[in-house]
Amino acid sequence: ARIEIGETILLGADIPPDRFQPMRSAYLSLMLDSIDEAERIYALLSDGGQIFMPMEETFFAHRFAMLRDRFGTSWMLLHERAA
Numbered sequence: 001a002r003i004e005i006g007e008t009i010l011l012g013a014d015i016p017p018d019r020f021q022p023m024r025s026a027y028l029s030l031m032l033d034s035i036d037e038a039e040r041i042y043a044l045l046s047d048g049g050q051i052f053m054p055m056e057e058t059f060f061a062h063r064f065a066m067l068r069d070r071f072g073t074s075w076m077l078l079h080e081r082a083a
Contacts (some may be wrong), residue, residue, distance in 0.1 A: 022072025029076040038063035038079040045069045045077070 001012040014020075032038040042055040042063075048070035055065040055077065063079040 020072075022068070024074070027066070027074045027076045029078060032063070032077060032079045035062050035079055038065075038077055042067070042077055045075055 003010045003012075030041065032041060039055060042065050046065075046067050046069070050068045051065070052068070052074075053064070053066040055063055058064045061078050061080045063077070065077045066075070067077075068074045
């Protein structure tokens with residue numbers, strides 16, 4: 001996969017199943033634009049995964065969640081409050 005963010009290019013690749021190990025010590029953080037979008041992405045990523053912190057409102061965010069998707073990638077989802 002290739003993602004271009006401004007002038008930065010982020011590449012991702014898979015590896016053979018016999019060498020795969022889930023990522024455990026790092027999270028990808030995804031900033032979302034609305035409560036509805038946060039809830040939608042949370043439902044998709046949590047399906048078949050493991051929830052560490054359910055999607056909820058916090059003092060710093062309208063919605064925040066921590067989870068590992070079914071492929072072993074850990075995520076923090078955030079729809080933050082205005083500063």
